[in-house]
Amino acid sequence: MPDHPIKVLIAKPGLDGHDRGAKVLARGLRDEGFEVVYTGLRQTPEMIATAALQEDVDVVGLSILSGAHMTLLPRICKLLRDEGLDDVLITAGGIIPDDDIPALKEAGIAEVFGPGTTIREVADYLRANANPRD
């Protein structure tokens, strides 16, 4: 494990105004000792990929409650791969039906967290799965 904080990007893709969960998560992960970059609402996949690249994050966390996850999340995974960010851990959360999760994992999302997830669960998962960097 590296001795410096894990850096996480929390982003809200698409035209989704539900930002409560993302904010709770950003704040909570900060309190768990993560360095959290929060980019706010209405992010295009390109904005998210640019931010992940420039910030050199260990984790990209996508929060989506709009129902558009099947189009947006695979696009973001592809853009990140195209930018060479294939060692970044990509996670998602929000309102995502169980039936959609296998396809999202296939596309590159490592794990999906639904309503009621505690910050501690997310923090433990990220600590266990984020790739240590030099």
Add this chain to the structure above:
Amino acid sequence: MGEPGPEPAARGRELAEGALAGDRRATARLLTAIENRTPVAEAALRILYPQAGQAHIVGITGPPGSGKSTLVSALIANVREAGRPVAVIAVDPSSPITGGALLGDRVRMQAHAGDRDVFIRSMAARGHAGGLAAATGAAAAVLDACGFDLILIETVGTGQSEVEVAAAADTTVVLEAPEMGDEVQAIKAGLLEVADIVVVNKGDRPGAQRTAAQLRAMLVAIAPRPGDGDERPRPKRPEVLLTTASTSVGVPELLAVLDRHRPTDHDSGSAAARLARAEAQVWAIAGDRVRAQLHDDRHREATEATLRAVADHELDPYAAADRLLGDVQ
């Protein structure tokens, strides 16, 4: 201490060469190495530093919520119209308790994604006081070497004790918002003393004109009178501008003033500023090196014994410092 080992040296060279060739991922990785103060960072900086020194480094400080990030975004838009590459380092505080940080300045700077000549990097202060992170100066040198013509550094934004940015930047902009009672705060914190330019933002709010007028009056009063024969150090006499960052009003004018402040080889003021910056950087590294040496396997025991002797009042701290300095090569 001394030279980085062969492996970090190779990785540092690889990243430095990538960054110089315009690989933004290499630049980003390098900035991480610099934040983590690794041997890779040192190896890369040894290559990059001679290439730096071309950029105009502008510090932007001021109280929380005065509009620093919004102004940075407006400046980016204006600078890009002129085709100049621009980079931003936005520093936010780290929690002293958990070490975590919430880096939120980027929220206001979203309009520029996809433009590869805009590079925005958030940075946690990681316990460093003074409104910057310890790595800010070195990070600016990397971006400078990568060819970014203008580098904007946004400080933490406590509005107090953030004078350190003046040492890291060629030009310091102090932001104020109207009617926040911040004129007095700014004087207390010594912020106005380090300002090259004072900007009253939120010009669309009532009281903005008045705040600007008050600041102008105050700053004239402390400015030196020419030829009064008094050579004591004096605060600078900054210009006071009015902007509305959210609509870009006044921002082209600010950019014009910034460009006039761009350091040139033959002006003594910027030479002095650059010397001060070099001094701060070298002292910080020298301090790190001395500390590291005194804690290495060869010296640790003796160092600890000396420190304990001071704690027990058997040795005074001056004699202890002399003894420790005698121990390092």
